[in-house]
Amino acid sequence: NAGVTQTPKFRVLKTGQSMTLLCAQDMNHEYMYWYRQDPGMGLRLIHYSVGEGTTAKGEVPDGYNVSRLKKQNFLLGLESAAPSQTSVYFCASSYSPKTSGLLNEQFFGPGTRLTVL
Amino acid sequence: QKEVEQDPGPLSVPEGAIVSLNCTYSNSAFQYFMWYRQYSRKGPELLMYTYSSGNKEDGRFTAQVDKSSKYISLFIRDSQPSDSATYLCAMTPNFGNEKLTFGTGTRLTIIP
Numbered sequence: 001n002a003g004v005t006q007t008p009k010f011r012v013l014k015t016g017q018s019m020t021l022l023c024a025q026d027m028n029h030e031y032m033y034w035y036r037q038d039p040g041m042g043l044r045l046i047h048y049s050v051g052e053g054t055t056a057k058g059e060v061p062d063g064y065n066v067s068r069l070k071k072q073n074f075l076l077g078l079e080s081a082a083p084s085q086t087s088v089y090f091c092a093s094s095y096s097p098k099t100s101g102l103l104n105e106q107f108f109g110p111g112t113r114l115t116v117l
Numbered sequence: 118q119k120e121v122e123q124d125p126g127p128l129s130v131p132e133g134a135i136v137s138l139n140c141t142y143s144n145s146a147f148q149y150f151m152w153y154r155q156y157s158r159k160g161p162e163l164l165m166y167t168y169s170s171g172n173k174e175d176g177r178f179t180a181q182v183d184k185s186s187k188y189i190s191l192f193i194r195d196s197q198p199s200d201s202a203t204y205l206c207a208m209t210p211n212f213g214n215e216k217l218t219f220g221t222g223t224r225l226t227i228i229p
Contacts, residue, residue, distance in 0.1 A: 004160070031215055040125060042205065042221035043161070050215055058216075090160050097213045103149060104209060106217060108160030 023091030123220030
C-alpha cells in the first residue's frame with residue numbers, strides 16, 4: 001500500500017497563477033483533509049471531506065477550493081496564488097469513526113512545498 | 118488565544134535523558150488526546166493516544182492527561198537520537214468527531 005500520496009512534491013508559482021494539488025489514498029478512507037503548515041502556526045485545516053462528493057470549510061478556507069469526485073482522491077485548487085499561500089501543504093485521510101468504530105487517526109501524506117513569488 | 122497551546126521549543130537534550138513535552142488547552146469538551154511525531158520534511162504520524170484523564174504507556178513513551186488542569190504531557194524515557202523530531206499534540210471532543218485540533222508542535226533534538 002502506498003498510503004497517502006501527494007502530487008507535486010514541490011512547486012514555485014508566480015502571484016496570480018493557478019494550480020491544483022492532488023491527494024490520493026489507497027486505504028478506502030471516508031474522510032480526507034487538506035492542511036497547511038507554517039512556522040509557529042502549526043497545522044491549520046483548510047478544507048475537509050467526509051465522503052465522496054461532499055466538502056466542508058476548515059479554519060482557513062479563503063483562497064482555496066476543493067473537490068472530491070472520487071473517494072480516493074481529494075484535490076486542492078488555488079485559483080489566483082498569493083505570496084501568503086507560500087506554505088507546506090499536507091493531505092490526510094482517516095476512517096470514519098462512526099462507521100469503523102476506530103478513533104479518528106489521520107494518516108498524512110509527505111507534503112507539497114509551495115512557494116508563491 | 119489558541120484552543121491548544123504548545124511550547125514550540127526548540128528543545129535539545131542529551132541522549133538518554135527523560136524528555137517532557139506538554140500542551141495546554143482551553144476547551145473542556147476535549148476528551149481524546151493524541152501525540153503525533155513529525156520527522157523533518159515528512160508528514161506527521163500518530164504516536165499514541167489517550168482517552169480522558171490518566172496515563173498510557175507504550176515502550177519508552179508515556180502519555181499523561183490531567184483534565185482538571187487542562188494539561189497533557191508526553192514523556193520519553195531513555196531518549197535516542199532517532200527521537201529527534203517535531204511532536205504535535207492533537208485533541209478532539211468526542212469519538213465521532215471528524216476534526217482534530219492540533220498544537221503548533223515542539224521541535225526536539227536529542228544530542229548523541
